[in-house]
Amino acid sequence: MSDTNQIVEDEKFDNKGYLDMELLRFTTAGSVDDGKSTLIGRLLYDSKSIFEDQYEAIKKSSEQKGEEHVNLALLTDGLRAEREQGITIDVAYRYFSTPKRKFIIADTPGHIQYTRNMVTGASTANLAIILVDARKGVIEQTFRHTFIATLLQIPHIVVCINKMDLVDFKEDVFEKVKHDFKAFASKLDAKDIRFIPISALMGDNVVDRSSKMTWYNGPTLLYLLETIHIGSDQNHIDCRFPVQTVIRPQKTEFHDYRGFAGRIVGGIFKKGDKVLALPSGFATKIKSIDTFHGPIDEAFAPMSVTMTLEDEIDISRGDMIVRENNVPQVSQDMDIMVCWMNEKKMIPNGKYGLRHTTKDCRCMIKEVKYKLNVNTLHRNEEDLEIGLNDIARISIRTTSPLFFDSYKRNRFTGSVILVDEGTNETVAAGMII
Amino acid sequence: MEGIVDYNLTHLEELESESIFIIRELVAQFENPVLLFSGGKDSIVCLHLARKAFYPANIPFPLLMVDTGHNFPETVDFIHKLVEEFNVKLIVASVQDAIDRGLVTEEKGINASRNALQTIPLLEAIEKNKFDAAIGGARRDEEKARAKERFFSHRDEFGQWDPKNQRPELWNLFNGKKSFGEHFRVFPISNWTEMDVWQYIMQEKIELPSLYFSHKRKVFFRDGSYLAVNENIPMKPDEKEEELIIRFRTIGDMTCTGAVLSEASSLEDIIQEVSTSRTTERGTRADDKRSEAAMEDRKKAGYF
Numbered sequence: 001m002s003d004t005n006q007i008v009e010d011e012k013f014d015n016k017g018y019l020d021m022e023l024l025r026f027t028t029a030g031s032v033d034d035g036k037s038t039l040i041g042r043l044l045y046d047s048k049s050i051f052e053d054q055y056e057a058i059k060k061s062s063e064q065k066g067e068e069h070v071n072l073a074l075l076t077d078g079l080r081a082e083r084e085q086g087i088t089i090d091v092a093y094r095y096f097s098t099p100k101r102k103f104i105i106a107d108t109p110g111h112i113q114y115t116r117n118m119v120t121g122a123s124t125a126n127l128a129i130i131l132v133d134a135r136k137g138v139i140e141q142t143f144r145h146t147f148i149a150t151l152l153q154i155p156h157i158v159v160c161i162n163k164m165d166l167v168d169f170k171e172d173v174f175e176k177v178k179h180d181f182k183a184f185a186s187k188l189d190a191k192d193i194r195f196i197p198i199s200a201l202m203g204d205n206v207v208d209r210s211s212k213m214t215w216y217n218g219p220t221l222l223y224l225l226e227t228i229h230i231g232s233d234q235n236h237i238d239c240r241f242p243v244q245t246v247i248r249p250q251k252t253e254f255h256d257y258r259g260f261a262g263r264i265v266g267g268i269f270k271k272g273d274k275v276l277a278l279p280s281g282f283a284t285k286i287k288s289i290d291t292f293h294g295p296i297d298e299a300f301a302p303m304s305v306t307m308t309l310e311d312e313i314d315i316s317r318g319d320m321i322v323r324e325n326n327v328p329q330v331s332q333d334m335d336i337m338v339c340w341m342n343e344k345k346m347i348p349n350g351k352y353g354l355r356h357t358t359k360d361c362r363c364m365i366k367e368v369k370y371k372l373n374v375n376t377l378h379r380n381e382e383d384l385e386i387g388l389n390d391i392a393r394i395s396i397r398t399t400s401p402l403f404f405d406s407y408k409r410n411r412f413t414g415s416v417i418l419v420d421e422g423t424n425e426t427v428a429a430g431m432i433i
Numbered sequence: 434m435e436g437i438v439d440y441n442l443t444h445l446e447e448l449e450s451e452s453i454f455i456i457r458e459l460v461a462q463f464e465n466p467v468l469l470f471s472g473g474k475d476s477i478v479c480l481h482l483a484r485k486a487f488y489p490a491n492i493p494f495p496l497l498m499v500d501t502g503h504n505f506p507e508t509v510d511f512i513h514k515l516v517e518e519f520n521v522k523l524i525v526a527s528v529q530d531a532i533d534r535g536l537v538t539e540e541k542g543i544n545a546s547r548n549a550l551q552t553i554p555l556l557e558a559i560e561k562n563k564f565d566a567a568i569g570g571a572r573r574d575e576e577k578a579r580a581k582e583r584f585f586s587h588r589d590e591f592g593q594w595d596p597k598n599q600r601p602e603l604w605n606l607f608n609g610k611k612s613f614g615e616h617f618r619v620f621p622i623s624n625w626t627e628m629d630v631w632q633y634i635m636q637e638k639i640e641l642p643s644l645y646f647s648h649k650r651k652v653f654f655r656d657g658s659y660l661a662v663n664e665n666i667p668m669k670p671d672e673k674e675e676e677l678i679i680r681f682r683t684i685g686d687m688t689c690t691g692a693v694l695s696e697a698s699s700l701e702d703i704i705q706e707v708s709t710s711r712t713t714e715r716g717t718r719a720d721d722k723r724s725e726a727a728m729e730d731r732k733k734a735g736y737f
Contacts, residue, residue, distance in 0.1 A: 023444035053712045090581050090599065095574045095626045102444040104624055116601055123603040231441050244457045249490035257489060263454040263605070268440065292485035300440045304453040304486070317461055341601050355606050358461070415604045424610035426600045 021097065024230055027106045027121040027154070029145035030131035035162045039131065039200035040094060040107060043222065046207040049096035091121045100226040115148065115374070115389035116341040119429055122152035123415070126230050129221075130159045134167045134197070138180040144374045146181075150188040151337065151391070151431070153411060155233045157193045160221060165199040169212040187377060189408075196221050234301045235410045239267030239275075239323040242357035242413075243315055247306055259290060259306035260315055262358065265412035266405075267323065268300040269307070274324045277315050278403045283324055284311040318359035320403045328403045328413060335369070336416065336430035337407075339391050344420065344427065346386035352427065353419035354398060357412065362399045362421075369393040393433070407431035445633055452479075452621040453486040454605065455584055456568070459619045460486075460493055462609035463566040466619070467524070467559070470496040472508040473684040474641055475570030477515075478630055479621055481639050483568075484519065495522035497567070499555050501547040502529040503665045503687045511642040526558035543669060546688040556592040559616055566609070566617040574626045575714070578729035584623055590614040594733050627714050628707055635700040647680045647698045658691025682714040 030036035044050045094105040106121030108114070122128065128149040132142055149157055159181055167173040174197040185193060196205055197216055204210035207222045219227070247259035269275075273286045287308045289299045299305045307321065315321070322328060340346055346365065354363040370379040371392045386392050407414030418428040442450065456479075459466055468483065470476045483492045498512060516523045528547050531537045531554045540546060559567060573580045581596055585607045588594060600608055609617055622630070634641065652659040653672045660666060662674050666688050679692035680703075697703045 021444045022441060023447045051710070051712050090596070092580050093573045093624070094580070095624075097626075097628070102626075102629075120601045120603055124605075234440075236440050244454070245461045247487060247490050251489070251491075254489045259489075261457055261486070263450060265605075290488070292488040302447065302450055303442065304450040304457070306488070353610065355608065358458075412604060415606065417603060417606045417608060419608055419610055424608070424612065426603075426608045429601070429603045 021100065021102050022230065023102050023104065024127060024225060024228075025104045025106065025125045026127040026129060026225070027108055027118070027125045027149075028129045028131070029108060029118055029149070034131045034133045034136075035200045036107070036131055039129075039160065039162065039198075039206065040105060042200050042203060042206050043105075044094065044096050046203070047096045047098055047222070091117050098222065098226055103225065115144075115391075116339065116429075118145065118148050119152060119339045119341070122149055122154055123411075123429065125152075125154050126233050127156040127158060127225070127228065128154045130157060132159060132161050132177055132181070134161050134163045134173050134177065137177050138184065140375045142181070143184055146185065146190070147188060147374050147377070150190045151339075153189075153408060153431075155192060155230070156228055157190055158221065158224060159193060159195045160200075161195065161197045162200050164197045164204060164210075164213065165202050169197075169199075169204075169210070171213070171215045174213075174216070194218070194224060196224070235266040236268055236300055237266070238326055238328070238405060238410060238413075239269055239273075239321075240265045240301075240328065240357075240405075240410065240413050241269065241307065241321040242359070243317055243319045243321065244358050245317055246315070257308070258312075259308050260321065261304075261306045263304045264299055264301045265357065266301050266410050267326075268298055269321075269323075270298040271295075275309070275321050276324050276327060277309075277313055278320045278322060278327070278330065279401060280314060280319075282311070282313045284309045284313060286310075318357075320357065322403070328405050330401050330403050332398045332401050333366075333395070334398075334402070334404065335393060335395050335433045337372075337391065337393055337433060338386070338418070338428045338430045340386050340388060340428050342420065342425055342427035343388050344423075345388075346428070348384075351421070353421050354396075354416055355419065356402050356404065356416045359400075359402065361402075363396045363418070366395040366397050369395065394430075396430075404432050406433060445629060445636065448622075448625055448629060449482065449485075449633070451624065452482045455607070455619065455621040456483050456486045458607050459566055459568065459585075459609070459621075462607070463617065465562070465564050466494045466566040466568060467497045467562070467564045468492075468494055468568045469555075469570075470498050470512065470523075471570075471684065472498070472504075472512045472515075472642060473570070474630055474634065474645065475572065475622060477570075477639060477641060478625075478633060479568060479570045480515070480519070481637060482621060492519065492521050494568075495524055497524045497526065497555075497558055497562075497564070499526045499551045499558075500528065501551060501686045502527070503547055503663075505642075505644055505661075505684065505687055507642050507644050508684055524558060524562065526554040528554055530554070531557070543667065545666075546686060548686050548689050552592075559592065564616060565611070566619055568619045568621060570622055571620050572625050572627075572630075573623050582620055582623060584620055585609050586618040586620065587611065588616050588618060592616070594618075596729065596733065628704070631700065631704050631707055635704065642684065644681045644684055645703065647678055647695045647702075649676055650679050650692065651676050652679060652692055659694070660691055661687055663687050 028036050092107045094107055096103050108118045108121040130145050161174055161177045178195045197213055198205040205220045209220055241262050241264050243260045244262040247261050249257055271286055271289055275286055276283050287310045288295050290306045349365055351362055351364050354361055368384040370381045371390055374391055405413045414432045416430040417426050420427045528550050532539055537550045537553045571579050583599055583602045651662040651674055653662055653668055653674050680695040681692050697706045
């Protein structure tokens with residue numbers, strides 16, 4: 001390679017840089033008309049993530065349908081039914097990268113009936129982009145999207161005030177939206193909110209800085225996505241290791257090997273650490289942390305590893321290994337906020353399957369405390385019927401104790417799903433309070 | 434500052450950890466899983482991840498290969514080599530056998546391919562061996578219908594996918610509950626891109642079939658790509674045979690996998706090529722070009 005000329009060398013793909021990149025997962029929430037598809041199309045297009053054959057295919061379809069412009073929404077609408085109806089039914093995942101980061105977009109539909117998709121997309125995101133049409137300002141839907149983002153504890157929220165070109169790029173329009181947004185956001189549990197005036201259609205402040213909004217001194221959207229600090233989004237304080245499966249090689253050289261395999265969902269574990277196994281409560285020490293490439297001295301969230309322990313204690317799937325001086329709550333009774341995700345309504349005092357970390361058990365709905373109006377945050381204590389897309393606070397009792405933290409403290413030890421035991425469908429997402 | 438440990442994973446480390454979690458979850462939740470193994474790079478990466486997930490134990494499931502009878506001999510040889518090396522069991526479902534028994538009918542015409550016929554022997558093998566979960570190397574960035582896939586994807590008793598009615602998938606809680614006779618497809622590398630796969634192969638020094646690297650081959654040009662000259666596809670009178678330096682970006686059946694002109698003979702070269710490529714890897718696949726919803730329709734019926 002060294003004898004090739006310098007120019008070629010400079011254009012070479014930066015391999016080392018690629019291997020050093022971080023991963024940022026974000027969701028986009030918005031309705032049909034506020035330019036969400038255009039924004040995603042712009043990010044993909046400007047980061048050269050749309051390929052020629054993909055572009056040709058959607059250009060052809062757009063022409064066949066008699067559309068004036070190439071409809072970038074066709075890129076994300078992967079199902080026939082979506083293309084027919086011109087709407088997004090289901091979460092679509094999109095991927096792009098810049099030299100700094102790799103991005104996964106969970107593109108979620110914004111219609112009211114699809115709250116469940118927004119919750120799904122939000123559950124794994126580090127960041128949410130909320131789109132506001134500069135002409136319409138903050139509307140009911142903006143509130144709903146932001147509320148769901150905060151309910152799911154997405155660490156960063158970026159409000160893109162779009163279509164600035166249609167309001168002559170005026171600063172006071174931007175300031176008004178920002179002011180109104182902050183007024184209602186004060187009622188929500190949001191830690192980090194940023195505002196960016198953009199025009200997704202013209203490209204202003206998406207990838208390149210706008211020459212028409214010199215009054216705005218903040219970063220462009222892409223720059224923010226590339227640089228926002230996400231290192232603290234993982235919980236590296238409370239050590240939590242839910243055991244997925246036990247590894248027992250039937251090989252002579254590993255005769256007595258019993259390894260506990262799982263993905264760390266909180267904290268940093270070190271070889272020699274004093275740990276507790278739950279539910280038994282037995283204390284022991286970490287003998288080794290093993291990977292395919294050999295043993296390592298420490299491991300942290302979200303690594304997948306295998307641990308061996310100094311003492312022979314009974315541990316199986318669904319159990320949790322934690323640090324001796326920092327244990328989760330252990331209880332069969334808890335209050336959770338649920339988002340109901342099924343057409344079949346919640347059965348009062350009904351019994352459901354429940355999954356929490358790697359543990360499977362059953363639970364009973366003891367009480368519905370209130371149903372939340374996602375547009376006003378009004379707590380309705382009269383109408384307690386919970387159906388599709390409803391968000392409510394309920395009390396449950398589980399058939400065996402769970403080892404949990406509040407969802408606010410840890411998204412992975414604080415979340416549950418409820419499963420209908422007749423249809424096997426996932427009917428609700430729950431966040432432990 | 435020296436001595437300060439960086440507690441952040443790179444994106445490849447995070448993707449690997451996610452995939453290993455999914456594979457372990459699959460083994461914990463299902464009784465009789467199987468890895469669908471085509472000998473292509475994505476299924477090879479899945480096999481490698483499975484090996485890492487259960488080390489020092491062996492991979493706790495067999496491999497299932499659908500033999501169309503039109504596979505590249507290089508792929509078939511490679512699969513047998515890996516099976517021996519990794520000490521795993523290989524089950525072969527044969528399309529020829531399904532044709533001979535009258536289960537499926539061979540396509541007619543100039544573009545005839547056995548690609549779509551794979552679904553029937555695949556579903557039959559799943560039913561016969563009572564597999565309750567099949568791991569696939571499909572990625573969401575490959576194709577628009579695949580972008581809608583779940584990690585744990587439910588299939589009814591006919592092996593069908595119902596994309597409009599999928600279970601929501603939240604956090605890292607995967608619901609593999611099913612009724613008797615139903616099964617799941619599990620896609621551990623859903624979140625990987627083509628580039629991630631290549632980078633990972635290089636990082637982990639994973640061995641691949643020679644077809645991925647540039648070599649001399651007799652080909653002919655049809656519908657925008659080069660097809661290997663072989664006895665399974667008749668050439669039209671106006672098509673002419675040429676010997677060119679090519680490689681394959683994806684590996685499927687000989688009848689529908691197009692080659693690209695390429696001098697890329699090492700992983701470094703391939704990564705360089707992929708980074709500047711202006712077309713998707715499935716752009717060379719005639720099976721996807723049949724209609725806008727070609728993949729969705731095949732997937733609904735039980736395809737990979």
